[in-house]
Amino acid sequence: NAGVMQNPRHLVRRRGQEARLRCSPMKGHSHVYWYRQLPEEGLKFMVYLQKENIIDESGMPKERFSAEFPKEGPSILRIQQVVRGDSAAYFCASSPDSSTYYEQYFGPGTRLTVT
C-alpha cells in the first residue's frame, strides 16, 4: 500500500535551469496539494489540483511556476529559470476527496538546491 511518492528526493539545479518535481498521490486519492517549506519555517501552500483541473493556485508565484495533474500520470510542479531563492523543500500531499481535505497524506518531499 504505497503512500504518496515524490521524485526526485534531491534535485540540484544551476540558476536559469528548469526544475521538474513529480508527485504520485496515494492510490484512490484524486486531490493533490503542493507546499513549499524553507528551513525552520512552516508550510506555505502553493497550489491545489484535482485530476486535469487546477482548483486553487493562489499560493503559487505568477511567473516561472506552473503545476499540472493530468488524467494519467503524476502531478508535476515545474519551476522555470530557477533562482537561488527557489531553494527549499517542496512537499506534495494528497487526500481522497474534498470532504476530508483536513487529513492530508504527505510525500517525503523534494529538496531543491539552486547553485
Added chain:
Amino acid sequence: GQSLEQPSEVTAVEGAIVQINCTYQTSGFYGLSWYQQHDGGAPTFLSYNALDGLEETGRFSSFLSRSDSYGYLLLQELQMKDSASYFCAVDRMDSNYQLIWGAGTKLIIKP
C-alpha cells in the same frame, strides 16, 4: 486576514507532559488539524477536532474550544522520538479546500 499563532519552541523533559497551544483568527472555521514533522521528514497527520472538547489517541490528545478560537495538542509520557515540529492547521471548509497553517512549534525533549 487569516492567522494562527503557536509558540515557536517548547522544551520538556522525557516522561513529562507538554501542551502546545494554537490560537486562530480566520474568516470561517470548521475544524483544527494537528501534524507532526520530524527534522528532514514529511508532515504526518495526528488529529482533527471539529467539535469542542478533548479527543484522545494514545499518548496524544487534542482539544478545541470554538468559543475561544483556541486549541491545543497534549503529549503525555514524552519520549525522545517525540522531538519534532508540530503544526496546527485550520479547515475552513470553504470552496478552496485549503488548510491555513500555523508556523509550527519545535518541541525539544531533554533526557
